[in-house]
Amino acid sequence: MANTHASAPAIVQPSAQGKPWAVATTFYSTSDLLDAIRTVRKKGYRKLDAFTPFPIHGIDDAMGESRSKLGYLIACCGITGIVTAQLLMYWTGAVDYPVLVGGKPLYAVEFTVPITFELMVLFSAFAAVFGMLAFNGLPRFNHPVFNYSGYHRATDDGFVLVVERDGNHFEPAAIVELLNELGGETTEIVHEDA
Amino acid sequence: MADVAIKPNTQIDLLNATIDQPLVTGVPSYHEITESVARIVEDKPTKLWFGMLAVTVSLLGMLLVMLAYLTATGIGVWGNNIPVAWAWDITNFVWWIGIGHAGTLISAILFLLRQRWRTGINRAAEAMTLFAVACAAIYPVFHTGRPWRALYWLFPYPNTMQMWLNFRSPLEWDVFAVSTYGTVSLLFWYVGLLPDLATIRDRATGLRRTLYGFFSLGWRGSAHHWKHYELAYMVLAGLSTPLVLSVHSIVSFDFAVSVLPGWHTTIFPPYFVAGAVFSGFGMVLTLLIITRKALKVEHLITLKHIDYMCKVMLATSMIVGYAYATEYFIAWYGGVNGEQFAFYNRLFGPYWWATWSMIFCNVVAPLPLWWTAVRTNITAVFIITIFVNIGMWFERFVIIAISLHRDFLPSSWEYFQPTYVDILTYIGSMGLFLTLYLLFIKFLPMIAIAEVKGAIAQDIEQGAHH
Numbered sequence: 001m002a003n004t005h006a007s008a009p010a011i012v013q014p015s016a017q018g019k020p021w022a023v024a025t026t027f028y029s030t031s032d033l034l035d036a037i038r039t040v041r042k043k044g045y046r047k048l049d050a051f052t053p054f055p056i057h058g059i060d061d062a063m064g065e066s067r068s069k070l071g072y073l074i075a076c077c078g079i080t081g082i083v084t085a086q087l088l089m090y091w092t093g094a095v096d097y098p099v100l101v102g103g104k105p106l107y108a109v110e111f112t113v114p115i116t117f118e119l120m121v122l123f124s125a126f127a128a129v130f131g132m133l134a135f136n137g138l139p140r141f142n143h144p145v146f147n148y149s150g151y152h153r154a155t156d157d158g159f160v161l162v163v164e165r166d167g168n169h170f171e172p173a174a175i176v177e178l179l180n181e182l183g184g185e186t187t188e189i190v191h192e193d194a
Numbered sequence: 195m196a197d198v199a200i201k202p203n204t205q206i207d208l209l210n211a212t213i214d215q216p217l218v219t220g221v222p223s224y225h226e227i228t229e230s231v232a233r234i235v236e237d238k239p240t241k242l243w244f245g246m247l248a249v250t251v252s253l254l255g256m257l258l259v260m261l262a263y264l265t266a267t268g269i270g271v272w273g274n275n276i277p278v279a280w281a282w283d284i285t286n287f288v289w290w291i292g293i294g295h296a297g298t299l300i301s302a303i304l305f306l307l308r309q310r311w312r313t314g315i316n317r318a319a320e321a322m323t324l325f326a327v328a329c330a331a332i333y334p335v336f337h338t339g340r341p342w343r344a345l346y347w348l349f350p351y352p353n354t355m356q357m358w359l360n361f362r363s364p365l366e367w368d369v370f371a372v373s374t375y376g377t378v379s380l381l382f383w384y385v386g387l388l389p390d391l392a393t394i395r396d397r398a399t400g401l402r403r404t405l406y407g408f409f410s411l412g413w414r415g416s417a418h419h420w421k422h423y424e425l426a427y428m429v430l431a432g433l434s435t436p437l438v439l440s441v442h443s444i445v446s447f448d449f450a451v452s453v454l455p456g457w458h459t460t461i462f463p464p465y466f467v468a469g470a471v472f473s474g475f476g477m478v479l480t481l482l483i484i485t486r487k488a489l490k491v492e493h494l495i496t497l498k499h500i501d502y503m504c505k506v507m508l509a510t511s512m513i514v515g516y517a518y519a520t521e522y523f524i525a526w527y528g529g530v531n532g533e534q535f536a537f538y539n540r541l542f543g544p545y546w547w548a549t550w551s552m553i554f555c556n557v558v559a560p561l562p563l564w565w566t567a568v569r570t571n572i573t574a575v576f577i578i579t580i581f582v583n584i585g586m587w588f589e590r591f592v593i594i595a596i597s598l599h600r601d602f603l604p605s606s607w608e609y610f611q612p613t614y615v616d617i618l619t620y621i622g623s624m625g626l627f628l629t630l631y632l633l634f635i636k637f638l639p640m641i642a643i644a645e646v647k648g649a650i651a652q653d654i655e656q657g658a659h660h
Contacts, residue, residue: 049418052420054651057651068421114371121378125381155396
């Protein structure tokens, strides 16, 4: 809790009660943020996250993030939509409730095209949205980063970089110093909720 | 659009020079963008807003009364009767659905085409899509007479009568197309809103903070979030693009799959889609011209946006005009009597005034948009958009009612006239649309904050390499 390094200009939040979670700092340009991420990673810190008001081009490369796998989920759901539509129209129209209308066949590929397409789109869209939320662990209303006093800038004009505690290995003072050297402002040790 | 298109490699092009009107005036800082959009949500509503809301809510109330009257009495209170079994209801349905198409075009197709000028207007246009679909849905639903009894033949669910739907009917395709369109548009819009709701949350206190926090689903803007978010957004845009084309194509199948002269034509799907985009841009312009002035966001929704939207409107007006010409040519060239009569009857029959109004409003009135001076004259553009809104309503009326009122059997010919219920229901549906729109601009960020910032950041980044 106490700031043992008098030299480090970190502010320790009086309200923070839980274990230290990370060191957070704010940059005010995307290039400063990207440079900082690269430097911090070179120093061996691996558990990083950045909180930004808009997606930043090139940040995934800088952070070593892999490509999103969401596309596979969406493709699977899209195929499920196609199969559902076909089974629905074939089974209800030609098996369970066969009614001749205007001499048209009970089932034919042609008339099933529009609804098959619509269900493919519908299922894929659900997968895209709910898959995105699930992959991101949302909704989640409580997160340690909200304890950072500068967080509100991350949805406005600030680019917040967070170096998280990695297991038991955590030397906040050194990280604070490093982040300040890189030009970060409002550098803080952020704690988890009690 | 090529002459003033955004050159992707130059910062200056997008933001100030070479073109007369900048896209985002004066390169605002990120914080200024947050301020100017969030301010609208945070300020106390003005008297003007309350006054407008009072009017639109009254109209909405009138809609509810009319629908209650219709439900209690029967659809005979509308002017529809054999042979004109589809009249104002389906005309209004197609008109409203068409209006929605501009929103999806702006949000999805222009996104995929990397037209970054869309960022200022996409949120409001998407909202209009949702509200237009809600208005459209009223008509077919209440045309069933007893909507609560229509469920089993609209949606497939196991029911006690052990009956299933007729999937061979284009009307059934329409149920799926419109409900999918409404759902996907809602998802797309909401996903776009998430980061902006988080922005409002982080500026708010008390109950507002709780509410915006709840609806932002705890969005944190983490790099990890954005990675999945961007992919999801891209996929939604990719899905919405063919979806929006399919919706009005399927709406046009409602007519084209029949054998009625005037309906039974293969040109309908592209003709309907172009008309939808045309009318949609008309309505978006009408509302945005008022909104940008009333909310003082002229620096974010600039003359450039209006100029571009006018060009889309002009292009689609040309397509629509070409489609009219093709219809008449094919009717003449095809040599089928019934078809020739249907089109002669449109121009010179008892509804000649509707057809000529349609041609004037949709083909002649937009012609001044060829001139830059007109496209950048707000008053002129506003007047033209009103013509477009009216003209596109007439187009649907011409196709639906005029084709029906004189069919193959002269003894059953009839002259359709709307009742007061038809008219008040239509005006009432505008009340629903405008009420939702007013609530939207007051309580939700009407400009995509995160996207505008992203577009500016990209320019700064690219400018740095010069």
